[in-house]
Amino acid sequence: MRTWIRHRATILILFFLMLIAVASGVWRYGYVQALDQLARRGEADLALAADRLTAQLQRYQELAVLMAEHPTLLALSEHQSNAQPSADLLLEVADKTAALDLIYASADGTILATAQEDAVPSQNLTGAPYFTRALHGAIGTHHAVDARFNQRAFYFSAPSFGADGKVTAVLTVVVDMADVEGNWRGDGPAVYFVDDAKEVFITNRSELLFWNRPIGDTGLAPPDAPAPVFSSQNTAGYEIWQMDWGAYIPERGLHIVKDLPIIDLVAEAIVDVSFARRIAGLQAGAIAAVVMVFGLILLQVLERRRVLAQANAELEERVTIRTKALSTTNEALRREITEREEAEAALKKAQADLVQAGKLSALGQMSAGISHELNQPLQAIQTFADNGTRFLDRANTEKAGENLTRISQMATRMARIIKNLRAFARNENEPMGRVDLVATISQAVELTELRLNQDNINLSWAAHSYNHPIYALGGEVRLAQVFVNLINNAADAMSDSEERQIDISIVTAPRLCVNIRDTGPGIDAPDKIFDPFYTTKEVGSSEGMGLGLSISYGLVQSFGGNIRGSNLPAGGALFTVELDQWQEESPK
DSSP: OHHHHHHHHHHHHHHHHHHHHHHHHHHHHHHHHHHHHHHHHHHHHHHHHHHHHHHHHHHHHHHHHHHTTOHHHHHHHHHOOOSHHHHHHHHHHHHHHTOSEEEEEETTSBEEEESOGGGOOOSBOTTOHHHHHHHTTSOEEEEEEETTTTEEEEEEEEEEEOTTSSEEEEEEEEEEHHHHHTTTTTOSSEEEEEOTTSBEEEESSGGGTTOBOOTTOSSOBOTTSOOOOEEEEEETTEEEEEEOOOTTSOSEEEEEEEEETTTTEEEEEEEEOHHHHHHHHHHHHHHHHHHHHHHHHHHHHHHOGGGHHHHHHHHHHHHHHHHHHHHHHHHHHHHHHHHHHHHHHHHHHHHHHHHHHHHHHHHHHHHHHHHHHHHHHHHHHHHHHHHHHHHHHTTOHHHHHHHHHHHHHHHHHHHHHHHHHHHHHTTOOOOOEEEEHHHHHHHHHHHHHHHHHHTTOEEEOOGGGOOSOOEEEEOHHHHHHHHHHHHHHHHHHTTTOSSOEEEEEEEOSSSEEEEEEEOSSOOSOTTTTTSTTOOOSOTTOTTOSSOHHHHHHHHHHHTTOEEEEEEOTTSSEEEEEEEOBOOTTSOO
């Protein structure tokens, strides 16, 4: 009897040891599989948070670059004029963009204007890392706690260059990081961004702000309190943290890291692994239950051979229940896998659609460019050809020869245009050089003369009053196209006006400016006039694509110049094209 009891006890001990081993193995396997899924989802969430933060900061970086060359600020830095218009401008921009402050300083660090006049940082920015970086011609970045507002801030500094290529002033945009965080605080897993000093500067969990990583440690500690309980272990290649950092931080989490060199921060996420542990526990429990069932079956066979039929019936019932539970669990896993595959397929399709949309947009811009670049020379060739035919009919060979010479010039010009289009297809630009501004405007006036005469429009351009060439830095063909576009747009605007007058003049100081005035109804939305596809012309008209001014804006910008439109007090519109004067040391 005692031998049978010892034998039975040994069997039970071995059985339970095997059960523990099997359950542990299943739990380990299920846990690792669930960690794989959590890691992929956590990496996607971390990448999304990092991209969102980078994109939000990028807007302020672009703001600094665009505003650094604003005419009002340039006038302040060049002439040391009244700083109030610049301060008003900076305050307006700060209000519209939710920036904490905008600071405009000269190259020696003297602050010329700021959006927050009541909270000037100091009398001089010399030594500030972002300011020093901008003085070298690059975009300066920095982050710190701004003592003026006692708030975390991100700094972007953009240089403003003078005509000699040197930095004359620096515009700094101060970003309120609390406002940036407000858009995604509390979303998803715990995400935080650590700087070079190993300090948490940005996070969607406010309790982790300013926590730092002690030297030689992997966890975090508050700046003014003892380090809480923390331990780290490696499971199947994943770093699992166990901690007690607060109610909104998981006690056990998967640690994920992503480097962000663009903003000099390291993004880290802590993904709760309790879900993975529950999945693994369910799988291990199910397998353990199955093994237990089979063990009970064996035990029943050894102990109750006489009731084998009854034991088999009970076994079948239990197996059915457990199998159904496993089937339900497996079905849920299959549905999750199917949903993930469908999400990946949808993502790939969306990416393909974006690529196709980009191609169509590029094709549309190219088509519009070809139409704008070749339409006027073709019309001029047709006009000169018709005139030459009439002169030949009148036996006026001299005039016919002049028209043929102009046709040859137009053909040569079209060859240059096609060369420019081919260079555009190869992602190249026509080299800039010395351009006679008077001759270029005269050429544009000549190209539009027929259309202006047909529409009874009087154009005032006194080319003879400029007794010497005025040289500008640019491209002859592209600059002529800009003036043709502006003249044609002015003619279109005056289609319903009783008085139809266009005046063109050149101002040489302090910068080359070409002013084109008309007597039309003016500009409805000056801030949108250069946007692509913005037009006030009739929908469906052949000339209403809204690309002419947008293309002209891009061409003038490529020369380092600027173009702007405004309304005249007496009525009509004024377009001003600003260009750099040609200098011998300018690049050929």
